[in-house]
Amino acid sequence: MFSKNTQKSDVAIEQHELLENAQKRIKQKKRLFSHFVVFLIGSVFIVLINKIFKQWEAYDWYIWAISFWGFLFVMHAFNVFVTHKFMGVAWERKQREKLVAKQKAKIAEIQKEIESDFPLSNFNKKKED
Template sequence: MFSKKKPQNTVDMEQHELLENAQKRIRQKKRLFSHFVIFLIGSILLVLINKILKYGESYDWFIWGILIWSFIFLYHAFNVFVTHKFMGNDWERKQREKLVAQQKQRISEIQKEIETEFPLSNVNKKKDQ
């Protein structure tokens, strides 16, 4: 009566990976939008500090602060929207497969080298003697 089993959702590895990638992209975009809001609020504060509070009034230093911050924001946006497409999960997967293939080839080369230098027939003969 109380022991009803809930149906288990079996999510295969590919679907699980897709979900993780989607969550990662959502977090990246969320951080970018948060950065944009903080950039806007910070820019307004820089202008207010310079103009209203008259801190360093003889020189409009807030322009440089906003300009530097805008370059940082543009770099962040570039990483999220452009770099991720070129160097995203597919790129990582291809690089990983490429490295694994190189490692396997190197291992097979080492095994061949060992077999030519120390053939098993010689080892067996030495054991028999």
């Protein structure tokens, strides 16, 4: 009776994690698409500003501005599509398991130190006296 509920809850937790991961990826891709649209509109706007104010300024600063913004967009795309493949859910799970194992090892080490410094048999003998 209880084991069936445990299995269902494990499956539900796993499905919930998969759903959260899917929602997270959708948000990342949506932000990337929004960044691309803003980049295109902003680039056109920067070129238009340069054309309007070119009467007073001979330097084509807009090339540097658009190049820098394009570099930021490429880094954003790299982060969403490449980095996520290497550091996705499986990587996060492995890192979490490593950290939990380290914490358990530290707890076990501290418990051994406490048991060696304050053995229970000596404590019980002192209580009896």
